[in-house]
Amino acid sequence: MLSKLNTEQREAAMYLDGPLLVLAGAGSGKTRVITHKIAYLVEECGYAARNIAAITFTNKAANEMRERVSLLLPGKSAKGLVVSTFHSLGMTILRAEAKLLGYKPQFSIFDSSDTFKIISELTNSGDKQEIRDIQTQISNWKSAFVAPEQAVVVADSADAEAYARIYMRYQETLRAYQAVDFDDLIHLPVLLFKDHPEALLRWQHKLRYLLIDEYQDTNDCQYQLTRLLAGTRAAFTAVGDDDQAIYAWRGASIENLHNLRTDYSQLRVIKLEQNYRSSQRILKVANALINHNTKVFEKKLWSDHGIGDPIRVYAARDDEHEAESVVMKLVTHKFENQAKFSDYAILYRSNYLSRAFEEQLRAQRVPYTVSGGTSFFDKPEIKDITAYLRLIANPDDDPAFIRAITTPKRGIGNATLEKLGSHAGLRHISLFEAAFDVQIEQLLPPRQYEDLMVFCRFINRLEDRAESDPCGELLDELLRAINYETWLYDSSDARQAESKWKNVEDFIGWLKRKSEADEKSLIAMVQTIALINMLEGKDKEQEAVSLSTLHAAKGLEFPHVFIIGAEEDILPFRDSDAKGIEEERRLMYVGVTRAERTLQISYCKRRRRGKDWALCEPSRFLEEMPQSELVFAGGHAEAVQVVTKDEGMDKLARLKAMLAKPVAES
DNA sequence: GGTGATGCCTTTTTT
DNA sequence: AGGCATCACC
Numbered sequence: 001m002l003s004k005l006n007t008e009q010r011e012a013a014m015y016l017d018g019p020l021l022v023l024a025g026a027g028s029g030k031t032r033v034i035t036h037k038i039a040y041l042v043e044e045c046g047y048a049a050r051n052i053a054a055i056t057f058t059n060k061a062a063n064e065m066r067e068r069v070s071l072l073l074p075g076k077s078a079k080g081l082v083v084s085t086f087h088s089l090g091m092t093i094l095r096a097e098a099k100l101l102g103y104k105p106q107f108s109i110f111d112s113s114d115t116f117k118i119i120s121e122l123t124n125s126g127d128k129q130e131i132r133d134i135q136t137q138i139s140n141w142k143s144a145f146v147a148p149e150q151a152v153v154v155a156d157s158a159d160a161e162a163y164a165r166i167y168m169r170y171q172e173t174l175r176a177y178q179a180v181d182f183d184d185l186i187h188l189p190v191l192l193f194k195d196h197p198e199a200l201l202r203w204q205h206k207l208r209y210l211l212i213d214e215y216q217d218t219n220d221c222q223y224q225l226t227r228l229l230a231g232t233r234a235a236f237t238a239v240g241d242d243d244q245a246i247y248a249w250r251g252a253s254i255e256n257l258h259n260l261r262t263d264y265s266q267l268r269v270i271k272l273e274q275n276y277r278s279s280q281r282i283l284k285v286a287n288a289l290i291n292h293n294t295k296v297f298e299k300k301l302w303s304d305h306g307i308g309d310p311i312r313v314y315a316a317r318d319d320e321h322e323a324e325s326v327v328m329k330l331v332t333h334k335f336e337n338q339a340k341f342s343d344y345a346i347l348y349r350s351n352y353l354s355r356a357f358e359e360q361l362r363a364q365r366v367p368y369t370v371s372g373g374t375s376f377f378d379k380p381e382i383k384d385i386t387a388y389l390r391l392i393a394n395p396d397d398d399p400a401f402i403r404a405i406t407t408p409k410r411g412i413g414n415a416t417l418e419k420l421g422s423h424a425g426l427r428h429i430s431l432f433e434a435a436f437d438v439q440i441e442q443l444l445p446p447r448q449y450e451d452l453m454v455f456c457r458f459i460n461r462l463e464d465r466a467e468s469d470p471c472g473e474l475l476d477e478l479l480r481a482i483n484y485e486t487w488l489y490d491s492s493d494a495r496q497a498e499s500k501w502k503n504v505e506d507f508i509g510w511l512k513r514k515s516e517a518d519e520k521s522l523i524a525m526v527q528t529i530a531l532i533n534m535l536e537g538k539d540k541e542q543e544a545v546s547l548s549t550l551h552a553a554k555g556l557e558f559p560h561v562f563i564i565g566a567e568e569d570i571l572p573f574r575d576s577d578a579k580g581i582e583e584e585r586r587l588m589y590v591g592v593t594r595a596e597r598t599l600q601i602s603y604c605k606r607r608r609r610g611k612d613w614a615l616c617e618p619s620r621f622l623e624e625m626p627q628s629e630l631v632f633a634g635g636h637a638e639a640v641q642v643v644t645k646d647e648g649m650d651k652l653a654r655l656k657a658m659l660a661k662p663v664a665e666s
Numbered sequence: 667g668g669t670g671a672t673g674c675c676t677t678t679t680t681t
Numbered sequence: 682a683g684g685c686a687t688c689a690c691c
Contacts, residue, residue, distance in 0.1 A: 086681080112681090183681090247680080250680065351678080
């Protein structure tokens with residue numbers, strides 16, 4: 001079974017004598033090690049699949065992992081295997097153990113727009129940036145294990161203390177709503193396990209072997225959860241690559257790789273250094289680039305593939321021209337090489353950069369899929385429906401209550417909600433509960449009170465049936481009862497309404513299929529929704545070009561890769577400090593190492609900034625690559641193409657000088 | 667005075 | 682594509 005692995009991979013797959021850290025360079029087959037190890041545990045070591053947990057960082061990675069394991073494990077032997085993200089594992093634990101923490105199992109999961117609203121209400125400030133700052137601060141506190149009370153105590157400035165107090169009230173609010181945020185999904189299980197050893201034992205008994213992918217992206221909280229679950233047996237394999245750590249901004253710390261060494265003296269470390277993905281030239285460029293970072297774990301990636309094509313660097317006039325030339329190049333290349341569209345990826349730093357490319361691809365009738373970007377579940381029509389579902393699952397979910405009761409409009413407006421809200425605030429109860437309070441009848445005009453009661457009884461009826469009745473029936477009835485389709489057509493033009501209604505139908509269809517396939521109740525489905533951002537299985541293996549952010553591209557590979565927008569202030573992102581630059585460099589490294597055979601990196605010489613043009617400087621990372629392996633093309637850089645490699649740097653410098661001159665308005 | 671529609675400007679990365 | 686501001690209309 002393990003015959004397809006190389007010596008190190010096999011060793012990693014078979015090592016079971018204690019904790020194991022696999023330092024796996026890009027393209028060195030780390031997913032392969034994990035999947036084969038799972039198969040090995042089941043087939044050769046007598047583990048039941050349901051006692052093994054593989055933890056990934058994205059749902060995409062989890063799905064792929066599940067698929068690859070089921071290819072290795074015939075029949076039903078993969079049944080029960082836990083493959084999930086940290087967050088969804090946390091959700092599962094929390095749902096099972098909710099009572100111990102004083103939550104009901106149907107707790108709501110708040111996404112960042114929910115928490116944004118809560119914080120903005122708590123602060124009474126309209127400053128969006130400040131609210132975002134508070135959001136990040138709270139998130140950092142949680143992942144670093146600082147309780148609200150502690151945050152208040154250690155605050156070293158008036159501002160910090162103000163934030164800490166908001167944190168405290170924020171946490172109280174979530175609890176009142178029977179809601180948790182993303183960080184709580186990991187934070188709360190850790191608290192639970194610390195306070196309830198018997199619960200920890202249960203889970204240690206259930207999850208007897210842990211495999212953690214992308215270990216370099218864990219934050220302190222996730223590390224704690226891992227440690228607790230692994231227990232004294234320390235039966236786990238962590239796989240990671242410090243050069244691909246790109247989530248420091250959300251609290252991940254590469255130090256967790258080292259902490260593993262200090263916390264587990266018996267830790268075995270295996271390095272995977274043979275790359276099976278890229279050409280020698282791509283690797284050479286990637287290695288040279290990443291060597292500009294201060295290194296902790298020395299690692300030397302090598303490949304026995306051919307030297308490969310030169311890496312093209314293309315200077316485009318502006319973003320429109322960049323899109324045009326990349327798409328032309330891609331189409332020509334596909335035609336000449338008889339390749340498939342799915343062999344190509346266009347990667348970028350920020351979501352908005354995809355726009356020009358989407359336009360161009362549509363114009364050329366090239367099929368494409370976009371990953372990352374705004375989630376399907378963020379669309380207003382989907383949020384409307386999920387508000388109802390959330391409310392049915394958990395009537396104390398105030399944000400869901402407000403959205404549902406006002407969409408479609410049913411005669412309850414701000415004035416009524418305000419009265420209800422202030423009463424709820426006084427009594428420390430949810431809006432839903434407040435509606436049934438005896439005093440409310442006197443506080444509201446009869447008409448409003450009647451409408452409110454009709455709505456609440458309606459929700460109550462659905463709530464009663466949520467556990468027992470089939471999910472599909474319930475959904476159909478809900479949509480009919482609220483007349484959602486009609487309302488869509490009444491409130492937007494026919495074209496938009498049509499597409500929105502189609503989204504709703506897709507969503508409902510997906511919910512029905514998924515709840516049947518996974519044997520999940522509607523309530524379990526509702527909680528899952530907050531954690532995913534795409535309808536899975538909708539566009540599998542399409543023959544289409546992939547557009548993706550560099551973050552979302554991690555773990556993927558493509559024969560031909562275009563990295564676009566390689567400019568200062570974009571990649572690296574503006575205002576990056578020294579540490580930030582290193583992370584940006586790793587991001588570029590991730591991009592470069594996605595490529596198997598050809599790679600083109602492009603940048604714009606200018607970009608529209610409002611009315612006029614702003615000049616763009618090529619990314620410093622281009623200079624950090626061995627110039628001998630690059631071929632320059634396009635616009636000003638055309639001249640660079642003919643020079644010898646030694647002059648490459650000079651030319652680039654001169655090119656920059658030329659670009660520094662003002663460009664005429666057009 | 668309040669609300670709605672239109673148009674212009676700006677976009678970090680994600681569970 | 683979304684958010685914000687401005688303008689016009691009710």
